[in-house]
Amino acid sequence: MEVSRSLVSQIRLSRRFFPIFFFGTRVIKVYKHKEAFYGNLADFAFRKEFYSEDFFWNHSMAPEIYLKLVGVKANDVGFGVVSLDVAEDFYIEMAKIDSSKNLTNLWAANKVTVEDMENVTHFLVEKLRSLTKERRAKLKHLFDLGWYKLQSDDLEDLRQWVYMAEDKISKNDTDVMIDLLKEKASKEPYFTDYNPTFLSVAIDNNCDNLLILDGKPSSIDTMTPKDNWKVSDEYFNVARVAVDAYVLGNNQLGDAVYRTYYQYRPEPSNTTRLINEIRSSLIQWPYRHILGQYEMAEKYKTFTLLKLKELKVA
Numbered sequence: 001m002e003v004s005r006s007l008v009s010q011i012r013l014s015r016r017f018f019p020i021f022f023f024g025t026r027v028i029k030v031y032k033h034k035e036a037f038y039g040n041l042a043d044f045a046f047r048k049e050f051y052s053e054d055f056f057w058n059h060s061m062a063p064e065i066y067l068k069l070v071g072v073k074a075n076d077v078g079f080g081v082v083s084l085d086v087a088e089d090f091y092i093e094m095a096k097i098d099s100s101k102n103l104t105n106l107w108a109a110n111k112v113t114v115e116d117m118e119n120v121t122h123f124l125v126e127k128l129r130s131l132t133k134e135r136r137a138k139l140k141h142l143f144d145l146g147w148y149k150l151q152s153d154d155l156e157d158l159r160q161w162v163y164m165a166e167d168k169i170s171k172n173d174t175d176v177m178i179d180l181l182k183e184k185a186s187k188e189p190y191f192t193d194y195n196p197t198f199l200s201v202a203i204d205n206n207c208d209n210l211l212i213l214d215g216k217p218s219s220i221d222t223m224t225p226k227d228n229w230k231v232s233d234e235y236f237n238v239a240r241v242a243v244d245a246y247v248l249g250n251n252q253l254g255d256a257v258y259r260t261y262y263q264y265r266p267e268p269s270n271t272t273r274l275i276n277e278i279r280s281s282l283i284q285w286p287y288r289h290i291l292g293q294y295e296m297a298e299k300y301k302t303f304t305l306l307k308l309k310e311l312k313v314a
Contacts, residue, residue, distance in 0.1 A: 026067075027094040038225035044088075051090040057223035058092075060134065061127050061203065065220060067093045097220070103207040107248040114256045116212055117245055121238065121260035123217035124205065128237060131201045135230075139201065142231040147194040148185070153228055155182055158282055165286030168297070177282065177308060181275055184311060190272040198265070200234035206284075207244040235261070235268060239276035240283070247281065247303045248296070274311040278304060 021028040031051070033042040041047050055069040071087025072079045084090070099105075103120070106112045136143060142150065155178055162174040185191045203209075203222035211218040224230050238261045246254035258267070267273075281304040288297035 022096060025096050027096050029092040029094055030090075036225065038227075048087075048090070051092070052084075054223050055092050056134075057131070057203065058219075058221065060131050061219045061222050065095050065097060065218060067095060069093075097211070097213060097218075099220075101211050101213055102220075103210045103212070103244065104248060106212060107207070107245075107253075112212070112245075112249055112253060114252055116217075117241075117249075117253045117256040118260045120210060120212070120217045120241065121257050124210075124237065124241060125234070125261065125264055127219075128200050128203070128234060131203075132199075135201050139231055142228060143196070143199055145231075146196065147199060147233050148191050150228065150231060151185060151191065151233070152182065154232070155185075155279070157226070157229075158279065162282060162286045165289040168289045169286055177278070177304075180308065180311065181278060184271060184314070185275055188269065188271050188275070190268050191275075194233075198234055199231060200237060202230055202232035202237055204229075205237060205240055206287075207241070207248065210241070233276075235265070235272075236276050236279070239273070240280040243277050243280040243303070244284070247284070247299050271311070271314045274307055274314055278307045278311060281307065 021030075031041050031047070033047070035042060039046045039050065041050065051069060055066060059066040059069075069084065070091050070093055071082050071084040071089075072091065073082045073086060073088045079089075103112065106116075159174060159178045162169055162178075163171055166174075202224060203219070204224050205219070205222060209219055209221050211220065238257060242254045242257040245257055281300050285297055285300040285304055288294070288300060
C-alpha cells in the first residue's frame with residue numbers, strides 16, 4: 001500500500017490534525033474529522049475504533065501519562081461527558097509532561113547515561129511482551145503472515161516513505177537501497193526460517209516518542225497508525241532504539257541497548273543486524289528532512305551509507 005504524499009503536510013502540521021489543549025496539569029488530545037493516509041477519521045465507526053486503540057496502546061505503554069478515554073455528546077448547552085457506548089465523539093485526557101525530556105533532546109544535551117539506555121531497553125521489551133499478550137488475538141491476521149511477508153510489505157512502505165524526500169534522496173538511490181535489503185533478507189536464514197515466537201507487536205518508538213521522566217523510561221504517541229505496522233520482529237523494535245542511540249548519542253549508548261537485549265534473546269547474525277539497522281536509519285533520514293532538521297538528517301545519512309557498505313560484502 002502506498003503511503004500518501006499528503007502525509008508530508010500531516011507530519012509538518014500534526015498539531016493542526018490532532019490539536020492538543022492544555023488545562024493546568026492536564027492535556028486534552030483530540031483528532032480532527034479528516035481523512036488520513038491510514039483511514040478516514042470523519043467516519044464515526046473508524047473514528048471510535050481508532051480512539052479506542054490509540055488510548056489502549058498508549059495507556060498500556062504509559063498509564064501515568066494517558067489517563068482516560070472520554071466520550072462526549074451534544075446537549076442543550078454544548079457538549080457533555082457520556083459513556084463511551086453512546087458517545088458522539090471522544091477525547092483522550094493526558095497528564096502534562098515536559099516534552100524536552102524525550103531521548104532526542106536528552107541526547108543533544110548529553111544527559112543520557114548507559115544505565116538510562118539499559119533501563120529504556122528493559123522498559124521497551126517488557127512493555128512489548130505485555131502488549132503482545134494483550135493484542136495477539138486481535139492482530140492474528142498479521143501474526144499469521146509471518147515476519148518474511150510482513151517485512152517485505154514494510155520495505156515497500158519504506159520505499160514510498162523515502163520517496164517523500166526525493167529532493168534530498170533520489171528515487172534511484174532509494175530503489176537501490178530497498179532492493180539490496182530485500183535481496184539480502186531473501187538469503188538470510190533469520191528471515192527465511194523465522195522463529196514465529198519472536199514476533200511481537202510493534203510501536204512507533206521513534207526517539208522523539210521515548211522519554212526519561214524523573215529517571216524512569218516512558219513514552220508518548222507510540223501506536224502505529226497503519227495496521228500492518230503493528231506487528232514485527234521484536235529485535236527490529238530494539239534495533240530502532242540502538243540506531244538512534246548510535247546516531248544521536250554515542251557508541252557506548254547504542255552498545256548498551258544491544259547488550260541489554262541479548263539478556264533476553266541470543267545475538268542474531270551480522271547480516272540480520274545490518275538489515276535492521278539500515279531499515280531503522282532509513283525511517284529517520286527522510287523524516288528529519290521532512291521536519292526541516294537537516295543536520296540530524298545528515299547524521300542518519302552517514303550512518304546509513306556506512307552500514308550499506310558493510311551489508312554489500314556481508
